[in-house]
Amino acid sequence: TFSRLYRKGKSYVSPVLVTYVLRMRDRRQPPRYGITTGKKVGNAVRRSRARRVIRASYDSLYPEIKSGYEIVFVARAKTPHVKTQDVEKAMRYHLKQAGLLNDRGST
Structure with a gap:
C-alpha cells in the first residue's frame, strides 16, 4: 500500500x-x-484530469526510469490547471534528484 x-x-x-x-x-x-x-x-473532473496529466508524464519518462523502485505521485491543487509539459518537467526534476533516471532509452 501507499502508506x-x-x-x-x-x-x-x-x-x-x-x-x-x-x-x-x-x-x-x-x-x-x-x-x-x-x-x-x-x-471528480479535475481529479481525473490530474491523474491523466500525471500518467501521460510518467509514460513519456518511463523508458528512462531505473528498475527496482516504487514511486507514488500525489497531485496538488495546481495539477489539473497546468499543462502536461509542466508536470513532466517537475516529475523529471524529482526523479533526477532521487537518482532514478538512466541515460535516455537504456534500462
Whole structure:
C-alpha cells in the first residue's frame, strides 16, 4: 500500500506534484507507480484530469526510469490547471534528484 511509501520513502515536493520514492527488495523488477488525488485537488473532473496529466508524464519518462523502485505521485491543487509539459518537467526534476533516471532509452 501507499502508506509504507509515505512512511519510509523519500519525498520530493514542487507546486504541481509530490513524489515519494522507495527502493524495492528485488532490483530487477520494473518500476511500480501509483497516483493519488485527494479532494483538495477539486471535483471528480479535475481529479481525473490530474491523474491523466500525471500518467501521460510518467509514460513519456518511463523508458528512462531505473528498475527496482516504487514511486507514488500525489497531485496538488495546481495539477489539473497546468499543462502536461509542466508536470513532466517537475516529475523529471524529482526523479533526477532521487537518482532514478538512466541515460535516455537504456534500462
